[in-house]
Amino acid sequence: MAPVTYIEAVRQALWDEMEKDERVFMLGQDIGTYGGAFRVTSGFLDHFGPKRIVDTPISESAMVGAAIGAAMMGMLPVVEMQFIDFISCAFNQIINFAAPNRYRWGQKVPIVVRGPAGGNVHGSAYHSQNPESYFHHTPGLKVVAPGTVADAYGLLKAAIRDPNPVLYFEHKYLYRRIKGELPEGDGLVTIGKANLAREGRDLSVITYGAMLHVALEAAGRLEAEGISLEVLDLRTIKPLDQEAILATVRKTSRVIVLTEEQTTGSVAGEVAARIAQNAFEWLDGPVHRLCCPDTPVPYSPTLEEAYLPNVDKLVAKVRELASY
């Protein structure tokens, strides 16, 4: 099969699951006739019809609320946030309704909320966010953030089939910038399993999403200097694959957690805490969080470049930690 883009993988996963299971349907803004702001659902309305491709008013909270109600009735709704930044408008429904529902009264809520996340596209403060840290705190949710074409496909299918509320953060910087083969067959990727994206000896970079590619590029550059980077792609943010995290720490004893979130209260902080608590004696240096500064996402390219982690910043941090 010919290689496809990341966004085509997202689209294909939705298409395949809707073909396979008539309980799957979508709610979102401009997803019907227009085919979605990023064209993920282009052609879906014609093929699946307006009963399963439901255009909604600008009501993120009601979109997720309605998905919760439909899920309780046995449907498998997928909600598209036009940009994932707007998920905050549905915060209450996700945090207070969907997440604790099974714990409170035993009723599962199999919904997926998905949308384009991340920066480096000059989207400014409200079209560039990475909101995972707000949600990885909340029991009852699963959170995934694919960084490859195969994972974009396999994790979305797994998210739709998972009986719990799953937030699926697709990185818009990767949408049309990376290509890959779609897997043969079902291509499911297990939620909660990290992937060792590159084996190395000297230092581990633990990351996910678009930052995976920053880590891999840095690894290539550092190889020439004789530094061997191991890159662990978390893929799932909640639940974290603690076993894989500790395994790479035990192997290299030096760790940088690289994520595209503001630093304070980040997923990276949780990863660092687990390492400190469970693998302290294996460490040869402090665990570094290489994240964004604690500011909103700025607009101007010079400012956004200063804000985001990149290969140069990672290489500098690796050198610093390698010589610790």
Add this chain to the structure above:
Amino acid sequence: MATLGKSWGPLHPKVEKGERLAKTELPKERQLELYHFMKLNRMVEDRLGNLYRQGKVVGGLYSSRGQEATSVGSAYALEPQDVMGPLIRNLGSMLVRGVQPREVMMQYMAKSDSPTGGKDGNTHFGDLKRGLVAPISMLGSVIPVMAGVALAGRMQGKDLVALTYIGDGGTSTGDFHEGLNLAAVLNVPFVLIAEHNGWAYSTPTSRQMRIKNIATRAAAYGIPGEVVDGNDVLAVYEATKKAVERARAGGGPTLIESKTFRMKGHAEHDDAGYVPKEHFEEWKLKDPIERFERHLLGNGLATEDELREIVAKIDVQLNAEVDFALASPMPPPERAFEGVYEPSEVSV
């Protein structure tokens, strides 16, 4: 002292002798069933009040005293396949759907055998087999969820109607607007009962809205809105029945405003000192159960003996329900850590 806003006023200045309730075609037996559920609603809450004062209720206790006709009348208009999202003051609705008094008693007392196994309290439990969705405390949130229930029902070709409630205070939330608007735009089979009881905790309606009738808001969504006498169980039943039938026939959502009065504080700890005494006195005369009794007796639908017998039977039943609930142990501590996630069958 806080006062009721000008926007809100009693529906019936005086109670006429020989009660005249809304016209209905419900036969005698079914009217007596309505009486049974209203009385059961109040008597369960009276028992809960006793348990609260004995220190057996571990959290807050919320009463629907004075609002029984709204809960019971609306729930009674539903069919078995319909789905309902009751709020904290809709115990009566839940009883109509088949919830047993012991279930709610164990909920309040946080017992191991409660429907949530002690994980949640009060009326915060659901059961889709009985068409019940559990609410959350954030008001308005159930509205879009029930719109989604209605949407799913239509997609699945089920002939169901979704119904939920909101208080006058709850209409100020974003989810009230988003949910009702979405339901209207999608034209799903949905009924929203706005219980206008005059007070949101200590806040009078005049601080929630500048309109007199919540039903006025229906116009903004392009759906029918109706005001009913919320202390007339037959009026609530008939209005809900009409709305449910319209929804089932594809006519879309309805907003029904049920004008009633909260005869107690927000919760048991609250003496409602902010509500003028004369309002309690006035609404005591319009007690929905007493009005229904006058209707039944005055129209020859029941004798005093028949009503006494209904009450006596409930009393005996509740003795057993209380004993059962008290006998349930507290949940084992390890249960606190269980059940966050549905086991996933997805494997690679």
